[in-house]
Amino acid sequence: MNTKYIDLIDQTYYFPQEEFNLDGEHLQFHGIPLNELVQQYGSPLKFTYLPKISENILRAKNWFANAIEKNNYKGKYHYCYCTKSSHFQHVMHEALKNNIHMETSSAFDINIIEKLKADGKLTNETYVICNGFKREKYIDNIARLINDGHQNCVPIIDNYEEIDLLSDAINDTFKVGIRIASEEEPKFEFYTSRLGIGYKNIVPFFENQIKDNDKVELKMLHFFINTGIRDNAYYWNELVKCLKVYVRLKKICPSLDSLNIGGGFPIKNTLAFEYDYQYMINEILNQINITCSEADVPVPHIFTEFGSFTVGESGGAIYEILYQKQQNDREKWNMIDSSFITTLPDTWAINKRFIMLPINRWNDEYERVLLGGLTCDSDDYYNSEQNMNAIYLPKYKREKPLYIGFFNTGAYQETIGGYGGLQHCLIPQPKHVLIDKDENGNFTYKLFRAQQKAEDLLDILGYQVDAEHE
Structure with missing residues (x-):
């Protein structure tokens, strides 16, 4: 036996x-x-094998490069690391070897960004995407970063008060994104994410609070799925809904040029793990191409926020x-x-x-x-x-x-x-x-x-x- x-x-x-x-x-x-x-x-x-971080970043960049070429996609791709997955300095330093960008979640993240800038690990060219519900300390820190010259800091608007709070704290013009409050999977105890602004309310929000605000430039629509990027009907349905909002918004907001498809890739959790990363990326870019072509608008630049995939x-x-x-x-x-x-x-x-x-x-x-x-x-x-x-x-x-x-x-x-x-x-x-x-x-x-x-x-x-x- x-x-x-x-x-x-x-x-x-x-x-x-x-x-x-x-x-x-x-x-x-x-x-x-x-x-x-x-x-x-x-x-x-516990141990951390640092080379695996760079390996996964380069894998994802290569998959997107292949998909951009295959689909003749006219936008650029930007890889962001979700700091909340692991804030350790050794993780950040390894990730930043690969010309990536950052996504933050709360006030103290900005202090880490400033320390990394002081150490020469990132520059004003690095995109800093600021997610999360923003209260006084987070607002102040974002404003300080932008006021000190980091124009590629893009706060993602999560609620109706944040535009006014940021406008009061930031001296000059600044860029923003809007987070879509996606619908959750049917098995969830609630229907709609607590984060972001509902699909139906995004265009009215832009018209009421951003369109005539000379200090604010809308650059990004942020689409996040809590369960991550998966090949199922729920994900594709939510992506289509997001793209419909994007093309509606693009037609009345020429400055909008980026789509953040937040929600990470799965990582290996069993020896029987199977996931076709290249297929998923190809299909996402294909869907964006089709939707934008039908609406006669340019395709957006693509941002992703990979946390677990980067460091897990x-x-x-x-x-x-x-x-x-x-x-x-x-x-x-x-x-x-x-x-x-x-x-x-x-x-x-x-x-x-x-x-x-x-x-x-x-x-x-x-x-x-x-x-x-x-x-x-x-x-x-x-x-x-x-x-x-x-x-x-x-x-x-x-x-x-x-x-x-x-x-x-x-x-x-x-x-x-x-x-x-x-x-x-x-x-x-x-x-x-x-x-x-x-x-x-x-x-x-x-x-x-x-x-x-x-x-x-x-x-x-x-x-x-x-x-x-x-």
């Missing part, structure tokens, strides 16, 4: 894959020897199985040396699944298990792979350590989990390692943050820690 873990994977998936392969019984991720990484730094740990597939987390608890005749709980709630919050908050594979012992027999975290919370668990409805791992043996990895975790988990702050049940934040390549193609490793210590958490909580106990 084929009872080894490697046999299970071979029977279930095409393996090895582009980013996953084996060196003996040890897993490699983009060639990174993960077992050696664990031996050097211990567990739990660069991240991973590694844990050790500490112990196995046989709770009844069917359920075996493998306990990890950290917490899912604190380190991978999307696994319990929105039931998100990541690729999960053992780091070692691929030649051992396997068993079905559940995975539990260290907090005393019933929700701190991970119990199924997306397409197998179960978790299988090499059999637990006390004398043979077992390490497991979760992959493509690089987007949102740190900020949602409260990176560097308090963690549920005071479980410490794991160490974080940055992985890069030198000019010779060799891997380099840098400890970005050590694991939290007791005094770190006590200090946040307001306790005085005696020096002798530090």
Whole structure:
């Protein structure tokens, strides 16, 4: 019988894959020897593989270049990175190597933009697309950026008050976009996004607040789908509705020349993942060409805002199985040396699944298990792979350590989990390692943050820690 873990994977998936392969019984991720990484730094740990960020940006740029040529598309393409996916400096610096633009969500994002400008990482030519509901601090920061000469900062109008607030704060003329309040998928608890302005209200809004305002120039229509760019009837229907608004608006607003098709590309969350990125881009540009041709208006320049796609597939987390608890005749709980709630919050908050594979012992027999975290919370668990409805791992043996990895975790988990702050049940934040390549193609490793210590958490909580106990 084929009872080894490697046999299970071979029977279930095409393996090895582009980013996953084996060196003996040890897993490699983009060639990174993960077992050696664990031996050097211990567990739990998180890592970021920086070259994957540039790789995905260049892939998307290439897909759009191919689609522009194939469709004889007359507009330009601009790649924006959604800072909210990961604000870390090492992520920003890697992304900005690729001549991209930025999308912000709140006031402090602008402070990061200003720091990147001071460091020479971006210039006034970089587009800064400002999304989100804007209150005083965000308005002030956007105004400061524009008043200091960043004319390519484009606030996206989210509500009816923002035009007046921005006009009062900005000294000279400025560009804006309008966000469409798209309709949500039928399974949502509400019908229309809380963000943006409704389809029917956009043209009247332009005529009432922008058309005769000498300070404001409308440049962009912003179309965002919460579920991302997917090949289904819902997405195509919303895109067609958006394009109808664009051509109506273009006919009365010559300055409008850009369409932001916000909503990201999906990333790989299972070894069975399939998605035809090139087809989707080709079809989007084809639909825009058709609609604009029929309406006899020029096609818009295209902006995208990719967050998870940019950084998600660069991240991973590694844990050790500490112990196995046989709770009844069917359920075996493998306990990890950290917490899912604190380190991978999307696994319990929105039931998100990541690729999960053992780091070692691929030649051992396997068993079905559940995975539990260290907090005393019933929700701190991970119990199924997306397409197998179960978790299988090499059999637990006390004398043979077992390490497991979760992959493509690089987007949102740190900020949602409260990176560097308090963690549920005071479980410490794991160490974080940055992985890069030198000019010779060799891997380099840098400890970005050590694991939290007791005094770190006590200090946040307001306790005085005696020096002798530090």
